[in-house]
Amino acid sequence: MFVSENLSINEKGHLTIGKIDTIELAKDFGTPLYVMDEALIKKTCKNFKDSIDRYYDGKGLVCYASKAFSCLYMCRLMSLEGMGLDVVSIGELYTAMKVGYDAEKIIFHGNNKTDEELEYAIESKVGRIAVDNIYELERLDRIARDKDISIGIMLRIKPGIDAHTHEFIRTGQIDSKFGFALETGEAFEAVTKAIECKNIELKGLHCHIGSQIFDVKPFELAASVMMDFIAKIKNELNYEIDELNLGGGFGIKYVENDKPSPLDTYMEVISKVIKTKCNELNIKQPFIIIEPGRSIAAPAGITLYTVGGIKDIPNIRTYVSVDGGMNDNPRYALYQSKYDVVVANKAGVDKTKKVTIAGKCCESGDLIGEDMEIQDVEVGDTIAVLATGAYNYSMSSNYNRIAKPAVVFVNENRAHVVVKRETLDDIIRNDIDV
Numbered sequence: 351m352f353v354s355e356n357l358s359i360n361e362k363g364h365l366t367i368g369k370i371d372t373i374e375l376a377k378d379f380g381t382p383l384y385v386m387d388e389a390l391i392k393k394t395c396k397n398f399k400d401s402i403d404r405y406y407d408g409k410g411l412v413c414y415a416s417k418a419f420s421c422l423y424m425c426r427l428m429s430l431e432g433m434g435l436d437v438v439s440i441g442e443l444y445t446a447m448k449v450g451y452d453a454e455k456i457i458f459h460g461n462n463k464t465d466e467e468l469e470y471a472i473e474s475k476v477g478r479i480a481v482d483n484i485y486e487l488e489r490l491d492r493i494a495r496d497k498d499i500s501i502g503i504m505l506r507i508k509p510g511i512d513a514h515t516h517e518f519i520r521t522g523q524i525d526s527k528f529g530f531a532l533e534t535g536e537a538f539e540a541v542t543k544a545i546e547c548k549n550i551e552l553k554g555l556h557c558h559i560g561s562q563i564f565d566v567k568p569f570e571l572a573a574s575v576m577m578d579f580i581a582k583i584k585n586e587l588n589y590e591i592d593e594l595n596l597g598g599g600f601g602i603k604y605v606e607n608d609k610p611s612p613l614d615t616y617m618e619v620i621s622k623v624i625k626t627k628c629n630e631l632n633i634k635q636p637f638i639i640i641e642p643g644r645s646i647a648a649p650a651g652i653t654l655y656t657v658g659g660i661k662d663i664p665n666i667r668t669y670v671s672v673d674g675g676m677n678d679n680p681r682y683a684l685y686q687s688k689y690d691v692v693v694a695n696k697a698g699v700d701k702t703k704k705v706t707i708a709g710k711c712c713e714s715g716d717l718i719g720e721d722m723e724i725q726d727v728e729v730g731d732t733i734a735v736l737a738t739g740a741y742n743y744s745m746s747s748n749y750n751r752i753a754k755p756a757v758v759f760v761n762e763n764r765a766h767v768v769v770k771r772e773t774l775d776d777i778i779r780n781d782i783d784v
């Protein structure tokens with residue numbers, strides 16, 4: 351009935367998340383409010399881990415892409431779940447190290463890592479640095495020689511797969527700022543060079559073909575292309591690649607029409623391709639890494655808002671203004687992303703209205719969505735926007751000097767704050783007067 355399985359309706363007709371009444375949450379913690387369901391996060395992690403056990407004899411690691419949603423509590427949770435972790439900045443890495451993350455399980459990504467970031471990653475002993483370009487490879491080699499250490503890397507490859515997703519989140523094809531292109535020979539050159547670097551240990555290859563991908567076909571294709579490349583490296587350079595990282599991008603259900611594949615079918619399909627290719631090409635089975643971000647965080651989260659005003663413009667549209675907006679969820683402004691909404695205090699009632707939900711920023715584009723189907727909404731109602739667990743809090747901003755909402759986790763009938771609501775003093779904390 352709802353896009354995420356952890357949502358339901360209680361006897362009061364209120365929306366619940368992980369069995370907890372969202373109206374109580376709004377009352378106790380205020381709005382706007384991010385709410386995340388810990389049980390669903392754990393369940394999804396287990397699903398991914400089990401799929402590697404089932405289809406690939408456990409020879410792999412699931413690395414949560416922390417850019418989707420990161421804070422100390424989330425990193426600790428991922429660590430306790432035995433997950434690996436992807437980070438793309440010193441800030442994400444710092445957050446993980448603060449909870450004592452096993453650095454061997456961390457992969458450091460990014461297309462323009464600064465010296466400070468590389469030094470911190472090396473000091474922290476992250477297991478793998480995903481090298482994006484030749485300058486980075488040279489820089490790492492220099493740092494490793496100076497320190498007389500060995501650095502484990504993966505090379506980010508553009509396998510040339512078009513993943514049929516929104517253009518802004520397509521990263522596997524040749525016209526992308528990420529990684530080395532396969533078609534032009536650039537990737538092969540990078541591999542050759544990495545093998546020659548004495549202080550660099552080339553552990554594996556990485557690709558990430560896009561995000562919010564429903565179909566398993568592009569993943570199958572990417573795995574196949576990468577396996578051919580691994581065979582070429584073995585045959586021409588006499589070097590065996592140990593690890594293959596196929597990235598994330600597994601789609602989730604935002605609205606009723608979204609039809610993502612069940613999460614464990616990705617590993618089923620990928621494993622089949624890899625095993626077949628290994629037999630055909632006479633190469634050993636690589637250790638597999640996958641990097642889900644959205645699929646772990648998004649379905650577990652909702653955002654609660656209070657309706658402050660309604661403008662009915664006859665024959666045009668009805669604007670419903672909420673106490674948040676592009677500050678806490680910039681995804682409609684960025685990608686016209688679609689969401690499902692519910693009046694949380696009328697969740698059991700049929701949806702009879704179509705409205706545009708607007709935020710409170712000084713931007714006409716500050717919308718949560720247009721033509722959204724919703725119950726008969728009134729001022730003072732609590733609106734829940736569903737599946738906002740990924741790329742909402744992590745993309746939030748202080749535009750218009752608006753404080754960021756709190757993040758609350760619910761688990762086994764308990765709700766607790768994991769990120770405090772920002773205060774007015776937080777808004778001016780870095781300002782220097784005179």
Ligand SMILES: *Cc1c(COP(=O)(O)O)cnc(C)c1O
Binds near residue numbers: 417436560561600645
């Ligand atoms: C963003 C990203 C991911 C996660 O993508 P999702 O769509 O959130 O699963 C994984 N790996 C890399 C390298 C990424 O950039």
